[in-house]
Amino acid sequence: xxxxxxxxxxxxxxxxxxxxxxxxPGNPSSIHAEGREARALIEQAxxxxxxxxxxxxxxxxxxxxxxxxxxxxxxxxxxxLNVQRIISSPLEHHCVLHCLDTLQRTEGxxxxxxxxxxxxxxxxxxxxxxxxxxxxxxxxSLMHANNEIGTLLDLDAVAALCREQGALxxxxxxxxxxxxxxxxxxxxxxxxxGSAHKxxxxxxxxxxxxxxxxxxxxxxxxxxxxxxxxxxxxxLPGILGMAKALELALARKDEREVxxxxxxxxxxxxxxxxxxxxxxxxxxxxxxxxxxxVSFPPSPQADLLLMNLDIxxxxxxxxxxxxxxxxxxxxxxxxxxxxxxxxxxxxxxxxLNTMDEVEQVVNTLKEILPASVEA
Amino acid sequence: xxxxxxxxxxxxxxxxxxxxxxxxPGNPSSIHAEGREARALIEQAxxxxxxxxxxxxxxxxxxxxxxxxxxxxxxxxxxxLNVQRIISSPLEHHCVLHCLDTLQRTEGxxxxxxxxxxxxxxxxxxxxxxxxxxxxxxxxSLMHANNEIGTLLDLDAVAALCREQGALxxxxxxxxxxxxxxxxxxxxxxxxxGSAHKxxxxxxxxxxxxxxxxxxxxxxxxxxxxxxxxxxxxxLPGILGMAKALELALARKDEREVxxxxxxxxxxxxxxxxxxxxxxxxxxxxxxxxxxxVSFPPSPQADLLLMNLDIxxxxxxxxxxxxxxxxxxxxxxxxxxxxxxxxxxxxxxxxLNTMDEVEQVVNTLKEILPASVEA
Numbered sequence: 001x002x003x004x005x006x007x008x009x010x011x012x013x014x015x016x017x018x019x020x021x022x023x024x025p026g027n028p029s030s031i032h033a034e035g036r037e038a039r040a041l042i043e044q045a046x047x048x049x050x051x052x053x054x055x056x057x058x059x060x061x062x063x064x065x066x067x068x069x070x071x072x073x074x075x076x077x078x079x080x081l082n083v084q085r086i087i088s089s090p091l092e093h094h095c096v097l098h099c100l101d102t103l104q105r106t107e108g109x110x111x112x113x114x115x116x117x118x119x120x121x122x123x124x125x126x127x128x129x130x131x132x133x134x135x136x137x138x139x140x141s142l143m144h145a146n147n148e149i150g151t152l153l154d155l156d157a158v159a160a161l162c163r164e165q166g167a168l169x170x171x172x173x174x175x176x177x178x179x180x181x182x183x184x185x186x187x188x189x190x191x192x193x194g195s196a197h198k199x200x201x202x203x204x205x206x207x208x209x210x211x212x213x214x215x216x217x218x219x220x221x222x223x224x225x226x227x228x229x230x231x232x233x234x235x236l237p238g239i240l241g242m243a244k245a246l247e248l249a250l251a252r253k254d255e256r257e258v259x260x261x262x263x264x265x266x267x268x269x270x271x272x273x274x275x276x277x278x279x280x281x282x283x284x285x286x287x288x289x290x291x292x293x294v295s296f297p298p299s300p301q302a303d304l305l306l307m308n309l310d311i312x313x314x315x316x317x318x319x320x321x322x323x324x325x326x327x328x329x330x331x332x333x334x335x336x337x338x339x340x341x342x343x344x345x346x347x348x349x350x351x352l353n354t355m356d357e358v359e360q361v362v363n364t365l366k367e368i369l370p371a372s373v374e375a
Numbered sequence: 376x377x378x379x380x381x382x383x384x385x386x387x388x389x390x391x392x393x394x395x396x397x398x399x400p401g402n403p404s405s406i407h408a409e410g411r412e413a414r415a416l417i418e419q420a421x422x423x424x425x426x427x428x429x430x431x432x433x434x435x436x437x438x439x440x441x442x443x444x445x446x447x448x449x450x451x452x453x454x455x456l457n458v459q460r461i462i463s464s465p466l467e468h469h470c471v472l473h474c475l476d477t478l479q480r481t482e483g484x485x486x487x488x489x490x491x492x493x494x495x496x497x498x499x500x501x502x503x504x505x506x507x508x509x510x511x512x513x514x515x516s517l518m519h520a521n522n523e524i525g526t527l528l529d530l531d532a533v534a535a536l537c538r539e540q541g542a543l544x545x546x547x548x549x550x551x552x553x554x555x556x557x558x559x560x561x562x563x564x565x566x567x568x569g570s571a572h573k574x575x576x577x578x579x580x581x582x583x584x585x586x587x588x589x590x591x592x593x594x595x596x597x598x599x600x601x602x603x604x605x606x607x608x609x610x611l612p613g614i615l616g617m618a619k620a621l622e623l624a625l626a627r628k629d630e631r632e633v634x635x636x637x638x639x640x641x642x643x644x645x646x647x648x649x650x651x652x653x654x655x656x657x658x659x660x661x662x663x664x665x666x667x668x669v670s671f672p673p674s675p676q677a678d679l680l681l682m683n684l685d686i687x688x689x690x691x692x693x694x695x696x697x698x699x700x701x702x703x704x705x706x707x708x709x710x711x712x713x714x715x716x717x718x719x720x721x722x723x724x725x726x727l728n729t730m731d732e733v734e735q736v737v738n739t740l741k742e743i744l745p746a747s748v749e750a
Contacts, residue, residue: 002407006608008400018393021577025383031681032377032690064439064579067597067607079481095597095606102596106454197608202396204439204579204610221477222442222470231470232442233381233572235579238613306406315407 001361002315004147004175004291004348009241010200016244017202020237028234029225038236045243052246053192054183055209061226062207062239066174066195067095069208072219072230073170073191074099077139078107080216083168084136085110089122089143090335091151093172096141097331110136119283120151120336124161131165138165139190143172144180148332148346149282150291152180156187163188168214174198174206175288178249179257190214196238201245205238256351261289263349263358268292270362275373279342281333290349293333298341299370305343308368314361317346376736377690379522379550379666379723384616385575391619392577395612403609404600413611420618427621428552428567429560430584436601437582437614441549441570442470444583447594447605448545448566449474452514453482455591458543459511460485464497464518465710466526468547471516472706485511494658495526495711499536506540513540514565518547519555523707523721524657525666527555530562538563543589549573549581550663553624554632565589571613576620580613631726636664638724638733643667645737650748654717656708665724668708673716674745680718683743689736692721 009017020041026034028042043057050060063069074096077083086100090113103109112130114122122142131138140162145152155171162169170191173182177194184192191214195206210216210229222231249256268284271294281293296302306318318330333344347361366374384392395416401409403417418432425435438444449471452458461475465488478484487505489497497517506513515537520527530546537544545566548557553574559567566589570581585591585604597606624631643659646669656668671677681693693705708719722736741749 002402002405002409005405005410006400006402009396011397014393014396017396018389021384021389021392022386025381026690027377027381027572030377030380030690030692032685032692033688034377034690035380064443064595064610065607068439068595070597071595093597094599098596098606195608197402202610202612203608204613220439220443220446221473222445222468224469231473232440233570233578235439235577235613237577238579238610310407313408315401315405315409317405317407 001347002317003350006197007200013241013245017237017241020240045239048243054185061229065206066193069193070095076216082137083139085138087112088141089114091332139168141170145175145288147175149293150287151282159187196242199249201242202238205242267358292347295342295344302343312364376722377692378725381572382575388616388620392612392616395615420614423618429558436604440581441568444568445470451591457512458514460513462487463516464489466707514543516545520550520663522550524668525662526657534562571617574624576617577613580617642733667722670717670719677718687739
């Protein structure tokens with residue numbers, strides 16, 4: 001139940017990638033037959049990815065993942081589009097927060113963090129005020145679904161505010177590509193980022209959508225790949241795998257949502273029936289359907305909860321996997337609540353989970369945690 | 376005969392990657408069992424790569440490829456190590472040259488290009504003079520084997536000059552990792568870069584060696600992966616595939632060199648026997664054993680040489696694949712010679728070529744080119 005950290009690769013995607021590794025050795029930049037064949041496959045994959053988000057094919061560029069895509073959007077907006085101010089939130093993924101630290105330090109970019117409410121929603125009234133009060137070229141970076149608590153941003157509302165005030169808008173959509181509808185032909189967004197390994201595709205490949213009006217240059221300089229927007233020989237098997245994974249996920253989008261939401265809601269209900277004094281983070285009813293982040297009251301057993309769940313064969317996380325190699329807590333929960341003694345668990349589910357697993361998780365928690373915590 | 380552009384993935388590497396895709400779904404940053412298993416595999420791969428170049432494991436970082444690695448070395452040396460001047464050559468790969476353009480433009484870095492001789496060797500006396508004359512913190516970036524003409528740099532000599540004068544030294548070793556010995560424990564080098572798809576590994580993964588004395592930060596900001604040196608969920612199948620490919624190539628290094636050198640020398644001899652007025656670029660006898668870059672005199676047939684070879688099922692290139700999607704010529708040959716009418720062909724061979732193919736290439740060239748060119 002840690003599918004927000006990463007996902008196993010769909011067997012059909014593995015088949016696509018293995019075929020690509022075996023059959024298409026060419027460098028897509030070569031002009032001979034092997035190169036042209038590889039190029040054609042990449043452009044077909046681009047069509048798939050662009051189509052999935054309502055973009056034109058000229059607006060989608062393949063990268064090594066969501067983190068690189070975000071680095072490219074934020075840093076090159078500052079470098080190439082004269083962005084002097086970035087408005088974000090303290091609940092963003094580290095790839096955003098650490099880019100903002102770097103931009104403050106090396107470029108003197110002004111960085112503002114919006115207030116967030118108890119459910120993790122950034123204050124859009126504050127955003128509106130900030131956008132109106134200052135003539136500086138501004139970029140807003142707010143994620144679509146928070147990766148730890150699932151809170152969903154109203155993308156259309158933020159996009160509309162940004163458009164009104166002439167601000168650029170980047171959204172880290174890594175947790176929602178393939179699970180929530182994204183349509184840049186209707187939602188005016190400047191930059192959007194995706195990562196294949198979050199939707200049953202391979203690790204090491206992702207994409208960035210760059211709205212055609214925003215002429216940024218490459219973040220990784222070198223060859224003319226990706227129409228001079230991202231140098232380096234293209235990761236052909238990864239790109240084909242990502243496109244295949246996206247196709248598969250979109251074809252099953254609605255049925256997966258119903259199924260996973262059902263599991264997640266059942267987990268939440270069974271937890272509430274089984275334990276006292278639970279605290280939930282985010283807003284499960286209105287947040288990403290795959291996520292449930294709850295905490296248990298302080299106890300010696302709770303301190304070792306992740307470890308004991310792991311021993312029992314249950315994989316969950318205390319926060320984002322990316323945050324640390326150790327159980328170092330969560331900057332998201334730190335920003336939201338002031339009770340570090342409580343032990344939070346992020347459950348993130350997928351269509352690969354079952355109702356039996358939900359029962360197993362609840363029963364295991366009941367075995368681990370002290371009786372006083374139980375309802 | 377275009378194996379300098381890219382290589383097919385070794386079947387044993389494909390098996391390793393397919394197994395990784397199937398069996399190791401974890402995010403290496405997760406602390407549960409799947410995560411720890413993935414982490415252990417990555418650290419094993421790091422040991423392999425570090426061992427292959429005489430580095431310690433703390434000095435090797437996985438990236439999306441050679442181009443990203445070079446961006447990281449050059450740009451972060453300027454950002455984090457106070458490098459104010461970079462000395463390079465006009466024959467470097469575009470990933471170096473375009474990084475230097477960016478650094479000049481955005482950071483005001485002083486960039487100097489050494490004179491090169493007719494065989495593509497940079498003037499090391501000039502380098503010595505430049506290093507001695509200026510107190511600015513300097514980085515030297517010179518590639519080990521030129522990817523178009525095969526010219527091999529004397530790494531030890533350049534490293535010694537740099538060390539004497541306190542300059543940093545980056546070498547693009549993308550064409551020599553696995554084919555020539557690289558030992559950073561004996562050659563004092565600051566940064567070295569590799570790309571798996573050049574040694575029968577997968578596209579989309581590479582590495583950077585960063586000498587332990589040079590404390591640069593990440594180029595891609597975000598999570599704490601790669602000990603805070605390269606954010607983004609690790610490309611586990613790619614990293615394992617790269618390590619496997621490197622192991623295989625090193626185990627066969629000497630036998631492959633003898634075999635490929637034999638093929639390349641036979642090709643050069645057969646071409647000289649078959650055609651008049653050939654011009655060779657670089658220094659085949661002392662350059663990379665896999666490369667032969669020759670030109671034919673101007674003729675209508677020579678203009679269409681690449682296309683006609685392609686039609687005959689022979690894949691070669693006119694320059695680096697990365698340079699362009701089209702047959703746009705070569706910045707390397709432009710810098711070396713002033714005879715754009717001649718049609719140059721880069722033959723780059725591997726252990727997958729045969730002597731029959733050498734004959735086939737020569738015979739096909741004899742069919743395509745006008746009789747007057749033949750010897």
